Structure formats: structure tokens, C-alpha cells
Amino acid sequence: MKAVDPERYDMPFGGNTVVLGGDFRQILPVIMYGDRADIVAACITRSRLWSICQVFLLTENMRLKQGESDSENEELKKFAKWVLDIGNGQVSPPRICNLLLIKNQILILSQFYDVQTENTVDNMICSTYPNFSHERHSTQYLSERAILMPTNQTMGHLNSLIVDKFLGESVSYFSVDAAEEFGGTDEDLNEAFPVEYLNSLNVAGMPPHDLKLKVGVVVMLMRNLNQTLDLCNGTRMIVTKCLRFYVECEVIYGTFVGSKHFIPRMELSPSDIKMPFKLVRKQMPLQIFYAMIINKSQGQSLKIVGLYLPKSVFTHGQYYVTISRVTSPTGLTIFVDDESGAATNLTQNVVYKEVFYDLPEALFV
Known part of the structure; x- marks a missing residue:
């Protein structure tokens, strides 16, 4: 200036x-x-x-x-x-x-x-x-x-019980997890932190490795995707279609209520966590909304x-x-x-x- x-x-x-x-x-x-x-x-x-x-x-x-x-x-x-x-x-x-x-x-x-x-x-x-x-x-x-x-632990348990009340089979979307910015070699990384261990991590502010969804389930967006369309962190939506690589969701609150959007998998990382590596999880940025922290x-x-x-x-x-x-x-x-x-x-x-x-x-x- x-x-x-x-x-x-x-x-x-x-x-x-x-x-x-x-x-x-x-x-x-x-x-x-x-x-x-x-x-x-x-x-x-x-x-x-x-x-x-x-x-x-x-x-x-x-x-x-x-x-x-x-x-x-x-x-x-x-x-x-x-x-x-x-x-x-x-x-x-x-x-x-x-x-x-x-x-x-x-x-x-x-x-x-x-x-x-x-x-x-x-x-x-x-x-x-x-x-x-x-x-x-x-x-x-x-x-x-x-x-x-x-707490997140109680929230996850309660959301699972509510989703089980829906008719129909749930669709599981599994994440692809990787570790980056590790000080050792790739061999040391694979031995110390195998993929099974990365999948078991439930980090606050990130979707789970096994995301179970059904048509009609209410979810909340966990990342900013398109602010002009009000696809921001905290936007509430309802799942209308469970497809193979993405889900279709309808916005149920806000200025763009009724609009439908496809939510794909995207790479997510926790903003602040004490780990010897950077966790990168490729998953849909969605969280079931019936119960929340x-x-x-x-x-x-x-x-x-x-x-x-x-x-x-x-x-x-x-x-x-x-x-x-x-x-x-x-x-x-x-x-x-x-x-x-x-x-x-x-x-x-x-x-x-x-x-x-x-x-x-x-x-x-």
C-alpha cells in the first residue's frame, strides 16, 4: 500500500x-x-x-x-x-x-x-x-x-445406529491412504506404518476410511469445494444417489437449497496433528450429520x-x-x-x- x-x-x-x-x-x-x-x-x-x-x-x-x-x-x-x-x-x-x-x-x-x-x-x-x-x-x-x-467416538457410534434404521443396503466407500513427508526411506515407511495401520486412523476433521452411506442419509460437507454455489465446509446435504466413484447430494439448507451436486473423492490431510508423517487420505469429504460434535x-x-x-x-x-x-x-x-x-x-x-x-x-x- x-x-x-x-x-x-x-x-x-x-x-x-x-x-x-x-x-x-x-x-x-x-x-x-x-x-x-x-x-x-x-x-x-x-x-x-x-x-x-x-x-x-x-x-x-x-x-x-x-x-x-x-x-x-x-x-x-x-x-x-x-x-x-x-x-x-x-x-x-x-x-x-x-x-x-x-x-x-x-x-x-x-x-x-x-x-x-x-x-x-x-x-x-x-x-x-x-x-x-x-x-x-x-x-x-x-x-x-x-x-x-x-467427542467424535460417541458421534460415530450414534450416527451408525441411526443409519441402520434406514431400509436398504449401505454402500461402503473405502479411502486410499498414504503417508508423505517421512524422514526415513520408503522401506522404513512401509514397515513402520503399513496401509492397514493408516486405514485404522480416525483423525478429527477427516472422513473415516470406511464411509458407509445410504440413499436418504443426511451428510455435511467437510471442505470448501465451490463457494459460489455454497458448497462450503458445513453445508448440509442429503444423499440422492450412491454411484461407484462419487455420490449425488442435494443441498437441504441455505441459499442454494434443492440444488444437486456430485461429490467425488479428493485428497485430504489433517491441518494439525502430531504424527511423524503427513497422512493423505483420498476420500469423499462427507460426514453423516444426524449427530455431530x-x-x-x-x-x-x-x-x-x-x-x-x-x-x-x-x-x-x-x-x-x-x-x-x-x-x-x-x-x-x-x-x-x-x-x-x-x-x-x-x-x-x-x-x-x-x-x-x-x-x-x-x-x-
Whole structure:
């Protein structure tokens, strides 16, 4: 930019205005094997650029729909306030016998859980996907609901059980895996990391080696393919044809809803992983969408959300992200297990309050 104005040479971003959008209540940058201090240090508030930033506050929850009466609007305001209090860590922990405070734990409001109902997979599916056998091909029905959970292992198991409820045979698409950027010879690579070992790796943010699909299954795109057609990371689609080398999918949410696209295999690599080699997996960038991890749900708007917590959330903002995905409080149902596996109304809410230190106080009023 110094060709425009020599004084811009020493200005950040060449003197251009840059807009940074985000919510510090949501999940912070993911640092592999990092502790709390590492995660907070990776935030923009710890950058040298933060001192020259001007903060503008967005105060209206645009995701929540307007009620049809004054009483409904009042309930929506209370729910929005509760969501913000969760994100700010301002919900007081419960007391036991009026003496002991349970650190980082909160009581779930009675309207969002049923302790009398066992947290089985069938109960969660019936709650989040009622009349699934009749509505499983409805694009509107499928686009507005999902089951959220904190770990990939639980997500994969739950998605497999839901797909098994579909009629017809599943089609398996196997990936072609390879290892690159290895320091040794090819012979050492083949002996230390055979193809069978590479196939067994389940890396976060990548499709599995054996991707089982059926016609009518809802999937989510895991990579940006064509932004002009809204084929971006997070686009929700439904499988319409299972062909030999690719699948045909129909977009069920967004601007290009109803458009169909062929999704081929493509080479994918994890962005950040501690391995002595670079894993290259040639597979369709698709993930079954009925159940998804909380981190991947950021940016989604859903009418019905079932939160399944066999174990509590483990990092800043996960609980806040989940309860803030719904467009109405009536669409939120929470299933929480205690250490013995029984249903409970206690869960953990992790908030790193030090990330808010450099933010305006008006954000928490």
C-alpha cells in the first residue's frame, strides 16, 4: 500500500480497515495438547494488534425467532439472558445441603431435561427425530434438527445406529491412504506404518476410511469445494444417489437449497496433528450429520437440538455453543449422565473468564 501513500508502509494491514467478527463465549482456538494458558494465549485479545482494535457490540440475538405474543417474547428474553449468563460463567453453582458448592457445575433448568427418562439411544432419537420412519426423507425435517455431543467416538457410534434404521443396503466407500513427508526411506515407511495401520486412523476433521452411506442419509460437507454455489465446509446435504466413484447430494439448507451436486473423492490431510508423517487420505469429504460434535456445530441454526453428555464438556464455550444453536427454547433437550451412567440434572460449564479481561464491561451487562 505504500504505492498509494508512503505513510501506509508502517501501518497495520497497510492502513486498510479489517473487520474481525466473533464471540469470545464460544469455543476458543484449538491447541493440540495445550493447557488452559496456551488456549487463552492464542486468542486475538493477547495479540499486539488488539491494542489498535475498536470493539463494537452486537446485543440482539438474531437466531431466536420472535414470539407470537407478549408472554412468548418475555420467555425468549429470559432464555437469551440465561444463554448469555452461561457463556459469561455467571450462573452460580448448586449447593449441597446449603453448605458445599460444586465447582464449575450448574443445574439444568427443568424444562430442558427429564430425569425419569433413561438416556438411551432410542429415547434420544425419538426426542430429536420424532416420527423418523415417516419423515426421514423430508429435507425440511432433516435440516432443522441434530444431536450434539463433545467427542467424535460417541458421534460415530450414534450416527451408525441411526443409519441402520434406514431400509436398504449401505454402500461402503473405502479411502486410499498414504503417508508423505517421512524422514526415513520408503522401506522404513512401509514397515513402520503399513496401509492397514493408516486405514485404522480416525483423525478429527477427516472422513473415516470406511464411509458407509445410504440413499436418504443426511451428510455435511467437510471442505470448501465451490463457494459460489455454497458448497462450503458445513453445508448440509442429503444423499440422492450412491454411484461407484462419487455420490449425488442435494443441498437441504441455505441459499442454494434443492440444488444437486456430485461429490467425488479428493485428497485430504489433517491441518494439525502430531504424527511423524503427513497422512493423505483420498476420500469423499462427507460426514453423516444426524449427530455431530459440538465444535463442528458452530455457525449452525437448528430448530431441534438434543444435547447428549455421557461425559461433561471439557473446554471453554462448548456448553454455551450447544444451547445457543436453537431458534427457540422449546427445541432444546439435554441428556446428561453422571459417573454411574444414570440420568442427572447436573453438568459442567467450563468458562475461561480471563479471556474476557480486555473486553468492554457492557458486554456482560
